[in-house]
Amino acid sequence: MISKGRTGNTKFVKQMNREGILHQLRQEPRLSRAELAAKTRLSRPCVSALVEEMIEEGLIQEVGTGESKGGRKPILLEYNVQAYAVVGAVFEGSELEMAVADMKGELIAQVHTRLKQPVDGESALEALEATLGRLLETSGIDRDRVIGIGVGLPGITRRLRGTVSYAPSTGWMDLPVGKEIEERLNLPVVLDNDVNMMTQGEYFGGAGSGVSSLVYMYVGTGIGAGIIIDKQLYRGSNEASGEIGYMRIGDSPGRRKEEFGVFEKNFSVAGIYRKAESLGLQVDPGASILEQLIKLEEEGSPLAGTLLNEVYHGWASGIANTVSVLDPEMLILSGEMVHLNEAGLIRIRELLSDWVPVVPEIRLAALHERAGLFGAVHSVLETHSSSIMAYKS
Structure with missing residues (x-):
């Protein structure tokens, strides 16, 4: 969020202002343009211009009118959770679970792949690429609407580096797996240990809520x-x-x-x-x-x-x-x-x-195999959603 007096690179300022508007609509659905201006501390003309731009892109949609406070009833705005999608994938032994979700993290479609044995790094990457194609075809979601993929892998992962430092089940040892997946799929990747993904899934939407x-x-x-x-x-x-x-x-x-x-x-x-x-x-x-x-x-x-x-x-x-x-x-x-x-x-x-x-x-866990998928989807939303969408201009 950038206040009216802040200076800086024009593109960066615009991106931050867009991100501020999207953040407010994700936190509090159905706000008017005037309410967005007050909450972001941006001028009304600035908010109106950015809102119109994001309506054209499908990021924001008008959803009726609110109560009047003396003048015309304000038009309410809502963040369009169907505008983009995120993908979650989790490897476990000889199984690969993958799902696509909307921008609220609700699963739209899910597919399962049994990996050929013995599993190695190359065959795991090939399965990831093929399963993503099948998932998008099943769900009817265009590839260009996907903003990123979260991948849960067995072994010790370095999330920030995008590397797997120790994974005996796939043969990945000190390898930049995140970079390899990004190049294969042409998508931003969030890499994490599979059990960490499952843990976050149960924490945010399962037995561990609260x-x-x-x-x-x-x-x-x-x-x-x-x-x-x-x-x-x-x-x-x-x-x-x-x-x-x-x-x-x-x-x-x-x-x-x-x-x-x-x-x-x-x-x-x-x-x-x-x-x-x-x-x-x-x-x-x-x-x-x-x-x-x-x-x-x-x-x-x-x-x-x-x-x-x-x-x-x-x-x-x-x-x-x-x-x-x-x-x-x-x-x-x-x-x-x-x-x-x-x-x-x-x-x-x-x-x-x-x-x-x-x-x-x-x-006992409530989400079963969906726990890792929810966690993987959440990791992408947490890491990439605001910054990527704000740049879509």
Whole structure:
């Protein structure tokens, strides 16, 4: 927002003034031109000129009249959330979820791609490019309306640098993945850890709404956590916070740096499948391992019951180590953990009660695979929307 007396580069001043108007309409829908002038501290002729320009571009639309204060009824303006779109994408193991959303962050269309195995960096990028094309065709949204894409990736990501410094599942090690994606898709990219994306999705629109601090724990191909402290996502000095898969929980043979962490090697989905198969249990790798073990135990399998208890003990150990340090208001369980039944939740709560001084409120994730997509979309809106749209002139 630039006041009337401010000087500077004409294009920059215009861009900032446009951004100020758009910001006000995003915060408070249905304002008149006079109200926008008062809130932005811009002159009425300036506001009128910029508003007319943005109406022609489709950014703003007139939506009726307001109450008169002595003269003609003012025409009310509204930010057009359909003017542009944002895309969110999240990689998890052999899966790629992608969605397109409007400028309020509401999902318009969603597609799913199963990645060819084994997954490597090149095949992941090819899948991203092909899935974006399919998504836009499905949704009917023109590519030039997309202002950016948020991409959630497994491993340690450097969000500001746009690099992935450590991702064993894709082979990305200290690579400028953000730049590569931007060149492939010709779109601005916001890169982040996949669990961080999921955490923000649940925080802004799921089970974590309304709390100031939480830990989001995800069990899938790997194990990770997202951390919200005082309503802010905590990333750590090297943007590696929440990499709890490297905790020393479970069998701990020697490992090389490029391999998965001890905790996730033992108690990720893949780790639990290996344990089940070593016990001779008949399990389907295409279905939830937790649901299968619960069913086998209910049918009288003592081996399944023993393995379930080991899994609950392992997961509770990771939770205890995390919450005893952070003392969050809430713990959200996600990924494979959403399949916990009441008996499993009670068992985990019992273990935590024995191990830590204060047990936070525990909830199962509400958004499931949509959590990462909501988080990815939100990251683009937060980073790019105002500045990009303000330059559309």
